[in-house]
Amino acid sequence: MRRTFLNLAVSSKEHSGTNFWSYLATYGHETPVLGTNHASDLTDVFFVTEPTFVSTTLQKYWLxxxxxxxPNTGISRDGNPEWPLYKNESEILSFNKNNVTIIKDEFRNDSFQVIQRNPGEFSQ
Structure with a gap:
């Protein structure tokens, strides 16, 4: 759904001139059962008890x-990549446990294509 929203937003005349960024958080894959779950990044931004690479880096981009x-202007990114603007089927940041990389927004692409081709099946 994130990719669908972003693709619609960046191609919309109503949102022309609006910048969009997106990211994937993969740093919690070793967490049993949950992995890196939805909104787990909020803990690393707002409720840090002990700073980690992820919490410090996320906070800098967010601030x-x-x-x-x-997200690229202001506090030093400490050598981390510039966060690319999102364009249709664009590149995004991937927050890993010890680094940040830029990846193509194509993870789970097969599932995404099923949803794109069958929107009525996924709405009420």
Missing amino acids: NFLYSLD
């Missing part, structure tokens, strides 16, 4: 965005 509406 930059809050301050300047651009």
